[in-house]
Amino acid sequence: MQLVVTPLSVFPIFTALIMLLLAVHLFENRKVRGAKKFAYFMLAASLWAFATGIEMMTVSLPAKIFLSKVSYIGIVSVAPLWFLFCQNFGKDFRKSGISYSVLLWIFPILNLILVFTNELHGLVWPSFTPVDGIQGTRLIYGHGPIVYLQAAYSYTLMFMGSVIFIRKAIRLGNLSKKIMAVIIVAMLVPLFSNALYLFFTDYLQGVELTPFSFALTGYILALSIFKYKFLKILPAAKERVYDGIQNGIIVLDNANAVVDYNPAVVKLIGFELTLGRRFDTTLSTEIPGAIVDSGALYVAETKKWVEVARNELYDDLGHEAGKIVLLYDVTHEREIQKELANSQKFFSTVADFLPDAIFIINTNEKVIVWNKAMEKMTGIPALEVLGKGMEVYSPFFYGEPRPMLANVVMQDALSHCTSGACETSWVHSSGDHHTKTIRITGKGGESIYLWAVASMLFGQDGLPLYAIESIRDVTKNLGHEEALRKKLEEIERLNKVMINREQKMIELKKENEELRKSTEKPL
DSSP, rough: BBBBOOOOHHHHHHHHHHHHHHHHHHHHHTTEEEEHHHHHHHHHHHHHHHHHHHHHHOHHHHHHHHHHHHHEEEEHHHHHHHHHHHHHHHHHOOOOOHHHHHTTHHHHHHHHHHHHHHHHOOOSOSSSEEGGSSSOOOOOOOOHHHHHHHHHHHHHHHHHHHHHHHHHHHOOSSOOOHHHHHHHHHHHHHHHHHHHHHHHHHHTOOOHHHHHHHHHHHHHHHHHHHHOOTTTTHHHHHHHHHHOOSSEEEEEEEOBBBBEEOOOHHHHHHSOOTTTSSSOOOOOOTTOOOOETTTTEEETTEEEEEEEEEEEEEESSOEEEEEEEEEEEHHHHHHHHHHHHHHHHHHHHHHHHHEEEEEEEEETTTTTOOOOHHHHHOOOOOOOHHTTOOHHHHHHHHHHHHHOOHHHHHHHHHHHTTEEOOHHHHHHHHOOEEEEEEEEETTSOOOEEEEEEEEEEEEEEEEEEEEEEEEOOOHHHHHHHHHHHHHHHHHHHHHHHHHHHHHHHHOOOOOOHHHHHHTTTTO
């Protein structure tokens, strides 16, 4: 194979070697996030440049065409590899069903098949024209429809990848504005150079500038990766924290369009969000069949209860930059609440069957059960008391807010049960229940006597759960005791009267006897 070496043909070879060295260096540092995928990108660009350089040296037309076909392996590969590199850095696209990375290669593979069978259809290169019409070292390739389709596909992937990369880089903010501007220019240069080659081939006389521009892009990004540690620490650390948070995080812009979200969002709501789509921050219209209850949403797909919180995001100047929506998994709390509600319902049902007035308080000293007998005794409906403290119901008994016996028992239990355990000495000495007699004044001014008994209810872990107090009207019993006491006092009084009378009779009899004896003495 005859070769003609010119300065113009040597430059692509030199460029290919630079990109190859960059790829080797990237492979040596493949533990750096994104380095491995960027190395593959550099290898594809290196193959493109190397095959282009050899093609420019070659004189034989069949050899030129074959080398152009080889260069196409790099041409169809750079855009998907660039997109995968940017996606790995930005993580703005996530897998669903068939891996999208496989889908990215369908068109490039079909394109390669058409390239290597171009002689059969001419859809890639319909013509080959030597520069100046003379058999020489350069050809002007006629561009068929497949070339433009490949260009459109590559431009789309390059542009999408660049947008992902730039947006994530700006958000991380670990590069200066000048360096960021240089990176953006480096990303755009290959697109412009390739467009020049496609649409101004005759003016460039078959010279392809795109591989050179990729070398520039590779050098600038490699410098950012290794000198400025662009991908080494900050993005990896932030992504690990961001992706590892159990709560869902959705970032919105000022138009409420989705900018980013972490994997926890999908676990909570059961589907992927569409980036750039407007998002309802209440979440109720976003989830099909969502049930709203007490400020939380039930998601049937994931069988989870989710609470939503919204916060504004501001830039350094204090201007609103967007919103952050936080999703909290409150399924466990809801299950506990359901169990507590069932327990309270059970307690209430059982308590309503009992004749004595009963109420139950929780560890917050709020009423959870107020049975019908208690309603009848106090005249206070359960709905006015449930969830309330002693300040609502204790004035009925004491005329002012003050602790009931259940409150005293609960306070005593809580004071001896801290850090998840109760004092052993208190457990053994506290006893099963406490009693107290209360005297209140009825509506007619009469005295009413109430007998109260209170006890603690403990959970399986031995910690206090509830305090229950039962109150019974013992006025009649005490009335009978009072009547008996008065009767006994009256009997005792009468007994004393009889004793005193008997004693008086004895004394009178004695005096009479002495008088009789004194009158019987002889004169």
